[in-house]
Amino acid sequence: MNPVLEMHGVSAAFDGREVISNVDMKLTGGRITCLMGPSGCGKTTTLRLAAGLIKPTKGVIELLGKTIEPDTGEEDLIDIRRELGVVFQGGALFDSMSVGQNIAFPLKYCRGMEDQERISSMVLDMLDHVELGDVRDKFPSELSGGMKKRVAIARSLIHSPSLLLLDEPTTGLDPMTARHIDKLVLDLCDKFGFSVLVVTHDIVSALGISDRVLLMNEGKISWRGDPEEWSRSEHPVVRRFAEGMISVGSMEGRGT
Ligand SMILES: Nc1ncnc2c1ncn2[C@@H]1O[C@H](COP(=O)(O)OP(=O)(O)OP(=O)(O)O)[C@@H](O)[C@H]1O
Ligand SMILES: [Mg+2]
Structure with missing residues (x-):
């Protein structure tokens, strides 16, 4: 390998x-x-x-x-x-963005994607992979520590x-x-x-x-x-x- x-x-x-x-x-x-x-x-x-x-x-x-x-x-x-996918010490989610916007960020920034429907479906898939329900519209301040880590992991992996x-x-x-x-x-x-x-x-x-x-x-x-x-x-x-x-x-x- x-x-x-x-x-x-x-x-x-x-x-x-x-x-x-x-x-x-x-x-x-x-x-x-x-x-x-x-x-x-x-x-x-x-x-x-x-x-x-x-x-x-x-x-x-x-x-x-x-x-x-x-x-x-x-x-x-x-x-x-x-x-790369990176989860920084402390998680470092964007507090002013919803969970969905946080997870979608690398698709736009790293891959230049703009198709909202496609982005939305990839975000939902990724929430599934990290075993979170549909918390797309919640904000980081509404999540537990463990949920925040899951969102941070989802965000780090969305662009494969x-x-x-x-x-x-x-x-x-x-x-x-x-x-x-x-x-x-x-x-x-x-x-x-x-x-x-x-x-x-x-x-x-x-x-x-x-x-x-x-x-x-x-x-x-x-x-x-x-x-x-x-x-x-x-x-x-x-x-x-x-x-x-x-x-x-x-x-x-x-x-x-
Ligand atoms: N941006 C920076 N400017 C100046 N010194 C820094 C900077 N980042 C880290 N250091 C110094 O480099 C050394 C290593 O820091 P680092 O953050 O890599 O440690 P760590 O092993 O991750 O510690 P911890 O387990 O506390 O997170 C420390 O002495 C720290 O003060
Ligand atoms: Mg450290």
Whole structure:
């Protein structure tokens, strides 16, 4: 299976401060990769790099057959963004738009669609896929946290991206609602065959849905393996993160 996303020696900096260092990763088609790590370690920054929202200061990102480098132009980044589905940390629905308008947004913005009847029927189909009833005319403020996540997922998938990027999809949800979102992501991934990069610090979610786990600390990938290897691993980085005792700045990693 061809990789949909590859990072080679990727670094990113804000105001001259490097927050991601020399990150390598490869995501293959139809699989779910979880990026875990303590708060502030650089997970969202990595996801924003994968989304073409920021550029690396070093290294190369191969994304759906396109290349992002430090000197890639904004126009090329915009083209790349149109091919992706992204659910940002917190969901970030447009509060002034109805659910239907939120979900339809990428059809207009990414695909240039204008046929209202077709858009309306695709929105209804997508509401069905995320197991929401007809809440098209409701506004985000009228929905529960779990419903908002479903709408955000529906919006990210309506234009059939081959890569879905999810930032903390279960944060702020009660455990039962969180497991429902996990199951939804798994079911949709099976149904549509896209690849997923999920950023989370919810270990239950990560081990429950992923084919591959990456653990990040201080901007570097400290451990990588599958969920079974994670459960068996005696690696101090894994054990300390699993036990909630990760201490930033004092970990040794594989660094690969
Ligand atoms: N736009 C920005 N400008 C300056 N610094 C930033 C910016 N975005 C992130 N950072 C810094 O980069 C580092 C990594 O932040 P990031 O948001 O990627 O962490 P995270 O792992 O997603 O954390 P959390 O689990 O809390 O969401 C932090 O030190 C943060 O302050
Ligand atoms: Mg984050």
